[in-house]
Amino acid sequence: MHAVIETDIKAYPLLSRGKVRDIYELSPESLLIVTTDRISAYDVIMPDPIPLKGVILNQITLFWMEMFKDLIPNHLLATTTAEFPAPLAPYADDLAGRAVVAKKAKPLPIECIVRGFITGSGLKDYQATGTVCGHALPAGLVESQILPEPIFTPSTKAELGSHDENITRDAARKLLGTALFDKVEAVSLAMYAKARDFARERGIIIADTKFEFGLLGDELILIDEVLTPDSSRFWPAEGYVAGKSQPSYDKQYLRDWLTSVGFSKQPPAPRLPEDVMTRTQEKYLTAYEVLTGKKLA
Numbered sequence: 001m002h003a004v005i006e007t008d009i010k011a012y013p014l015l016s017r018g019k020v021r022d023i024y025e026l027s028p029e030s031l032l033i034v035t036t037d038r039i040s041a042y043d044v045i046m047p048d049p050i051p052l053k054g055v056i057l058n059q060i061t062l063f064w065m066e067m068f069k070d071l072i073p074n075h076l077l078a079t080t081t082a083e084f085p086a087p088l089a090p091y092a093d094d095l096a097g098r099a100v101v102a103k104k105a106k107p108l109p110i111e112c113i114v115r116g117f118i119t120g121s122g123l124k125d126y127q128a129t130g131t132v133c134g135h136a137l138p139a140g141l142v143e144s145q146i147l148p149e150p151i152f153t154p155s156t157k158a159e160l161g162s163h164d165e166n167i168t169r170d171a172a173r174k175l176l177g178t179a180l181f182d183k184v185e186a187v188s189l190a191m192y193a194k195a196r197d198f199a200r201e202r203g204i205i206i207a208d209t210k211f212e213f214g215l216l217g218d219e220l221i222l223i224d225e226v227l228t229p230d231s232s233r234f235w236p237a238e239g240y241v242a243g244k245s246q247p248s249y250d251k252q253y254l255r256d257w258l259t260s261v262g263f264s265k266q267p268p269a270p271r272l273p274e275d276v277m278t279r280t281q282e283k284y285l286t287a288y289e290v291l292t293g294k295k296l297a
């Protein structure tokens with residue numbers, strides 16, 4: 001498969017081009033969501049793609065959505081090019097494996113993050129205040145340590161090029177209303193617990209992840225990406241020791257490389273060496289293959 005950096009589908013209007021996804025409006029009720037091979041870090045899009053990344057992200061999302069369908073409905077309408085509307089046929093090579101037709105839902109105004117381990121921005125907040133998004137945590141936790149219980153830690157949704165900001169559960173409740181907030185928190189924690197246990201049996205620790213939800217009328221549905229290496233921290237269980245950063249099957253490798261070359265976390269990002277692109281792709285492929293038990297077709 002060739003790398004897909006950007007799509008140019010003339011048959012339908014482009015609604016948005018995000019850090020990773022190109023979204024087209026197929027009808028007032030449906031969207032075409034294309035997961036490209038673009039990669040971002042620190043909310044900055046890199047100048048070089050990771051070939052196959054979009055296919056990996058899309059396929060692993062489909063895997064989890066199938067697993068979670070008893071917990072919450074999702075936005076999927078069609079998942080293969082054979083099912084897509086006829087005007088998309090000329091674009092089949094670019095869309096194969098990396099695109100879905102989805103229901104058009106109203107996205108919630110928060111990112112729904114679940115943390116099972118203390119790391120990343122959660123660790124920084126904890127070290128500064130002893131809390132994460134209003135959750136008071138035990139004293140003395142060290143980097144990468146498992147939390148007594150997974151916690152729901154929402155954040156704002158930033159515009160492209162800006163950074164999401166962690167907020168408290170109370171702030172998120174004010175944005176959503178109590179009933180919707182309670183439902184979102186409960187289903188986020190339930191999906192994380194199910195995925196955590198499934199992955200642990202396969203030798204992967206899911207340290208944290210981000211879910212996105214939308215409203216279809218009054219119905220809450222799961223949208224966007226689910227438990228991908230872009231939206232989660234996947235650590236190998238073998239060799240795990242709390243108190244230090246962990247090797248990973250996710251974007252952390254790229255973040256670490258960017259830090260090592262002095263990236264300022266502001267555009268423009270540096271070009272990615274071939275070995276960094278290859279190693280990043282290998283990590284994403286490993287996550288997909290270990291979790292799904294499949295080779296990428």
